[in-house]
Amino acid sequence: MSMLEVRNVNKAFGGLQAISDLSFTLGQGEIVSVIGPNGAGKTTVFNLITGVYKPDSGDILYEGHSIKGLTPSTIVNRGVARTFQNLRLFTNLTVLENVLIPQHHSLRSNWLAAVLRTPGYLKQERTMHELALEKLSFFGPRLMSFRLHQPVEVLSYANRRRTEMARAMATGAKLLLLDEPSAGMNPKETREITEIIRRMRDEGGYTILLVEHKMNLVKDISDRVIVLDYGRKLAEGAYHEVVNDPAVIEAYLGKRADKTSAVARAQMADGLTAHAADDEVRP
Amino acid sequence: MSVQADREPVVAAPGYRPHYTTNRVRNALLSLAGVVVVVLFLFLVDGGASIKLKQVVALFAIWGIATVSLNLVNGVTGILSLGHHGFMLVGGYTTGLLILPAATRDNLAASARSNLSPFAIGLSVENMLRGLGLDALTTPETLWVRFLIALFIGGLVAAVFGVIVGFPSLRLRGDYLAIVTFAFGEAIRLLASTPMMSSFTNGALGFAGVPSDFGKSVWWTFGLLALTVFVMARLKFSSYGRVLMGIREDEIASEAMGVKTAYHKVLAFAISAFFAGVAGGLWVSWVGTARLDLFLFFLTFYFLVAISVGGTGSITGVLIGTALVVWVRQYGDALENSYPLSTWAVAGGIVLVVVGLIAYWLRRTRRTRPVIGPAVYVPVVLGVGLALVGLFGGSIPLLQDSWQGFGMRAITLSLLLIAIMILRPSGVMGRREFSWAWLFRERIDEPTEEEKRQDAWLSNAAAGADAKDDDELEVKP
Numbered sequence: 091m092s093m094l095e096v097r098n099v100n101k102a103f104g105g106l107q108a109i110s111d112l113s114f115t116l117g118q119g120e121i122v123s124v125i126g127p128n129g130a131g132k133t134t135v136f137n138l139i140t141g142v143y144k145p146d147s148g149d150i151l152y153e154g155h156s157i158k159g160l161t162p163s164t165i166v167n168r169g170v171a172r173t174f175q176n177l178r179l180f181t182n183l184t185v186l187e188n189v190l191i192p193q194h195h196s197l198r199s200n201w202l203a204a205v206l207r208t209p210g211y212l213k214q215e216r217t218m219h220e221l222a223l224e225k226l227s228f229f230g231p232r233l234m235s236f237r238l239h240q241p242v243e244v245l246s247y248a249n250r251r252r253t254e255m256a257r258a259m260a261t262g263a264k265l266l267l268l269d270e271p272s273a274g275m276n277p278k279e280t281r282e283i284t285e286i287i288r289r290m291r292d293e294g295g296y297t298i299l300l301v302e303h304k305m306n307l308v309k310d311i312s313d314r315v316i317v318l319d320y321g322r323k324l325a326e327g328a329y330h331e332v333v334n335d336p337a338v339i340e341a342y343l344g345k346r347a348d349k350t351s352a353v354a355r356a357q358m359a360d361g362l363t364a365h366a367a368d369d370e371v372r373p
Numbered sequence: 374m375s376v377q378a379d380r381e382p383v384v385a386a387p388g389y390r391p392h393y394t395t396n397r398v399r400n401a402l403l404s405l406a407g408v409v410v411v412v413l414f415l416f417l418v419d420g421g422a423s424i425k426l427k428q429v430v431a432l433f434a435i436w437g438i439a440t441v442s443l444n445l446v447n448g449v450t451g452i453l454s455l456g457h458h459g460f461m462l463v464g465g466y467t468t469g470l471l472i473l474p475a476a477t478r479d480n481l482a483a484s485a486r487s488n489l490s491p492f493a494i495g496l497s498v499e500n501m502l503r504g505l506g507l508d509a510l511t512t513p514e515t516l517w518v519r520f521l522i523a524l525f526i527g528g529l530v531a532a533v534f535g536v537i538v539g540f541p542s543l544r545l546r547g548d549y550l551a552i553v554t555f556a557f558g559e560a561i562r563l564l565a566s567t568p569m570m571s572s573f574t575n576g577a578l579g580f581a582g583v584p585s586d587f588g589k590s591v592w593w594t595f596g597l598l599a600l601t602v603f604v605m606a607r608l609k610f611s612s613y614g615r616v617l618m619g620i621r622e623d624e625i626a627s628e629a630m631g632v633k634t635a636y637h638k639v640l641a642f643a644i645s646a647f648f649a650g651v652a653g654g655l656w657v658s659w660v661g662t663a664r665l666d667l668f669l670f671f672l673t674f675y676f677l678v679a680i681s682v683g684g685t686g687s688i689t690g691v692l693i694g695t696a697l698v699v700w701v702r703q704y705g706d707a708l709e710n711s712y713p714l715s716t717w718a719v720a721g722g723i724v725l726v727v728v729g730l731i732a733y734w735l736r737r738t739r740r741t742r743p744v745i746g747p748a749v750y751v752p753v754v755l756g757v758g759l760a761l762v763g764l765f766g767g768s769i770p771l772l773q774d775s776w777q778g779f780g781m782r783a784i785t786l787s788l789l790l791i792a793i794m795i796l797r798p799s800g801v802m803g804r805r806e807f808s809w810a811w812l813f814r815e816r817i818d819e820p821t822e823e824e825k826r827q828d829a830w831l832s833n834a835a836a837g838a839d840a841k842d843d844d845e846l847e848v849k850p
Binding site: 140142161162163166167171172174178179180181182183184187190191192193194195197201204205206207211214215218219223226227230231232234235236237238239240241257261 | 388389390604607608611612613615616618619622623625626627628629630631632633634640644804817818819820821824827831
C-alpha cells in the first residue's frame with residue numbers, strides 16, 4: 091500500500107491554475123524529489139498535502155485515508171510534517187523549546203496538571219526531552235549542549251535549517267515534506283545534509299518528499315523524481331530518465347527550434363506547453 | 374524570589390545540559406531570603422502607621438494580579454487584548470454581590486432607589502451555605518471563607534466571558550482582534566448600566582457596603598498575588614506555556630507542528646480572565662463599592678503601560694512595571710498641588726538637565742559623533758538656565774505667582790514611559806525572567822573551551838578547503 095496518494099488534484103488561485111490534475115504516489119520508505127522551475131507549484135503541492143490549502147477537486151490519501159480538507163494540525167497528528175522554504179522557526183525560543191513544541195499534541199495532561207507538575211506530567215515532559223535530544227542528535231553535536239539553550243535567532247542559517255528538520259521529526263510524523271532543505275548551505279554542508287536525509291530514511295524510518303533546486307542533492311538521494319511545470323506533472327521516474335526527458339529539458343532551458351522532440355511537439359500540439367513558446371531560444 | 378524554579382525535569386541523555394547550574398543550594402537559600410524579606414516588608418507595612426502606604430501596597434498586589442493575568446494573553450500568547458477591564462468588571466460585580474453583608478442586603482431590599490431584584494439580593498454565598506446546611510460557615514468569623522468562595526465564583530464567571538471573547542480570536546488577528554476585545558470591554562460596562570442588567574448591577578448607582586477587610590489587607594492581596602504568579606510562572610514554563618509562546622512567535626508554524634492553536638488561544642483567554650475576575654473582586658473590596666466607573670478602559674491602559682514598561686511576556690518584568698505605575702498614580706498627587714512658579718522652573722530645569730544627560734549617555738554608548746551635540750547641550754543649557762532663574766529670580770513678581778499642576782501626574786507617567794522606551798525599548802526585563810542564575814550572569818548557552826574547539830572544528834570541516842563558511846559563527850581556537 092502506498093503511504094501517500096495524490097489523486098487528480100486541482101488547485102486554482104483566481105484565474106491562475108496552480109496545480110492541474112496532479113497525481114502521484116509515495117511508497118513506504120521512499121525518498122522522492124519534486125523539482126521544477128520557479129513558480130511550477132512545488133510549494134503549493136506541499137501546502138495542499140499539509141492542509142494549508144484545500145484542493146478544488148481530487149483527493150489526497152494518507153495510509154489509505156483521505157486527509158483532504160483536514161486542518162493542518164490534524165494532518166500533522168496523522169503523521170505528515172513539513173519544513174518551510176523560508177524558515178518558520180520560533181525565533182525567540184531556544185532550540186530545545188522549538189523541538190519540544192511539536193510534541194505537545196502527544197501530551198495527555200491538562201493545563202492544571204502541568205501547573206501542579208503531577209508525576210504523570212513530569213514523566214511525559216521527560217519523555218519529550220529525550221525524544222527532542224534524539225532528534226537533534228541526528229545532526230551530531232551541532233545543536234547539542236550549549237546550543238540547546240540558545241535562542242534560534244542567534245543560530246547560523248544552516249543550523250536553523252537543521253533545527254527545522256529536527257522540529258519536523260519531533261512531531262512524530264512518518265512522512266516528512268522538506269521544502270529546500272539545503273537552501274543557504276555551502277557545498278560541503280549540502281553533502282552533509284544529503285547524508286543526513288538518507289540516514290533519516292534508513293535509521294529513522296521516515297518517508298521523505300522533498301523540494302530541491304540543487305541537482306547534485308536530488309541526484310544523490312532520490313529514488314524517484316517528479317518534475318512539475320506550470321502546475322502539471324511533466325515527468326516522473328529515476329533521476330537519469332527524467333533529466334534526459336526532452337520535455338523536462340525544454341521546461342528548464344527552453345526549446346531549440348530545429349531539434350524539437352516528438353514529445354514536445356505533441357504537447358505543443360495539445361496546447362499544453364504553449365508558454366514554452368515564450369521562452370523559445372531563437373536561432 | 375525566583376520565578377523559574379523548576380523549569381524542566383532531569384534528563385539523562387548524552388549532550389543534554391540542564392537548565393540549572395551547580396549552585397542549587399545557593400539559589401534555594403537566596404529564594405528563601407527573598408521570601409523572608411518580602412514577608413518582613415509586608416509585616417512592617419501592615420503594622421506601620423501609614424494607612425495610605427498599606428492601601429498602596431495592597432493596590433499594587435491587586436493590579437499586579439490583573440497585569441500578570443493580562444500578560445498571559447498579551448505577552449505570552451502575543452494577542453493584543455484590550456478588554457481586560459471587562460473581565461474585571463464581571464468578576465468584581467459577581468464577588469461584590471455575593472459577599473454583601475446581610476444588613477446591607479436588607480437595606481437594599483427596602484430601599485426605593487435600589488434596582489436590584491429580590492433574586493439578585495438573595496444571591497449571596499451566605500445564603501448558599503445556609504442552603505447547603507453549612508451554618509458554621511455563616512458566622513462573622515468565617516467571612517474569609519465566604520470571600521474566597523465569592524472570589525472563586527467571580528473568577529469562574531469572568532472565565533466564561535473569557536471563553537466567549539476568545540472565540541473571535543480564532544478568526545481575527547492583530548489589530549482587528551484588538552478592536553473586538555476593546556469593544557467587548559466597553560460593551561460589558563455599558564450593558565451593566567442598562568435597565569435590563571440593573572436588577573443585578575443596580576445600574577449607575579452600583580452598590581456600596583462590600584467588606585473591605587480583604588482588598589485592603591496586604592496579606593490577602595499578596596497571598597493571592599503569590600498564587601497568581603505561581604500559577605502563571607508554572608504555566609509559562611510548562612509545555613502549555615511553550616505552545617502559547619510558539620503561537621506568539623509564529624501561528625502558522627505552530628499549526629503546522631500539530632498545535633491546536635484555536636483551543637490554546639481560548640484557554641489562554643479563559644485563564645487570564647479568571648485571574649482578572651479575581652483581581653476585580655479584590656478591587657471592589659479595596660474600594661468598598663461596586664461602581665461602573667471603577668472599570669473604565671483606563672484600567673486596561675494602565676496594565677498595558679505596566680506590561681510594556683516591565684517587559685512583554687516577563688512576569689517579573691510586569692510586576693516591576695505595575696509597581697512603577699501604581700507608585701506614580703498613588704503618590705503623584707503631590708505633583709498636582711499648587712506651587713510657586715519658581716519651584717516649577719527649578720523642577721523643569723532638573724528634568725531638562727536629566728534629558729540632556731540621557732542624550733549624552735546614549736550618544737556615548739551608541740558611539741554617535743560628536744558626543745556633545747545639540748541634543749545634549751541645548752537641554753542642559755536651557756535646564757541650568759531655567760533652574761537658575763527659579764532659584765535666584767525670587768524678586769521677579771511673575772515667579773511668585775502660584776500655579777497648580779493640573780495633569781502633571783499623567784505627564785510624568787508619559788515622560789517616564791518615553792524615557793524607558795528610548796533607553797530600553799523592550800522594557801526593563803525584556804523577555805527575560807528574573808532568576809538567580811541571571812543575576813549572577815551564569816550563562817547556560819555559552820560553550821565551554823572544549824565545546825568551542827569542537828565547534829570551530831565543525832565549522833572548518835563544513836567550510837572545507839574551497840568554500841568559505843560565512844554562516845557559522847567563527848571561533849578562533
